[in-house]
Amino acid sequence: NAGVTQTPKFRVLKTGQSMTLLCAQDMNHEYMYWYRQDPGMGLRLIHYSVGEGTTAKGEVPDGYNVSRLKKQNFLLGLESAAPSQTSVYFCASSYPRVSGANVLTFGAGSRLTVL
């Protein structure tokens, strides 16, 4: 099992360019998430999905769009990149248990720099 795979691992963009980060999981997880991590700020939730075809906004959704057309994939798009979106992006997935416990499995991260 590969777990959660993110592509690309590194990307440099110019302001105004667009790009898509791809997250793929092979664990048949229902829930998927996109977080961003900035120095000293921990992880902040951008968008999440509780199933194929569904998406919802997190804490910092502005400037990002997402799609979950297939259960195993969760795409994060930047339509017009800004320097403030320079960050490390983490995808995660989970299979919520009947008990309510929701343990996340994370990808290795994608480092994005916007010049």
Next chain:
Amino acid sequence: SQQGEEDPQALSIQEGENATMNCSYKTSINNLQWYRQNSGRGLVHLILIRSNEREKHSGRLRVTLDTSKKSSSLLITASRAADTASYFCATDGRDTGRRALTFGSGTRLQVQP
């Protein structure tokens, strides 16, 4: 806004010593989790404690939870150089209907060999 805040922000100890990290949160929770992040890597789940539990152990890890004070602590006993990492607490966010986790800002632990 950050649900969890860790304290201290950074901690440096010698191998063999114990490391204690604290986490405070703001709203009611069903459970609290601790994750570890090695430099340049993704987060890895360590341990989960439910709101009706006060203490939980897993190997060299001991987690306590005080829901009246909205705080948790993670104790790593007999630390090793390989324990050097950042540690984050995470709570099931009420804002997302408990469907997503809210993470604190983390504690950077450095274990000197």
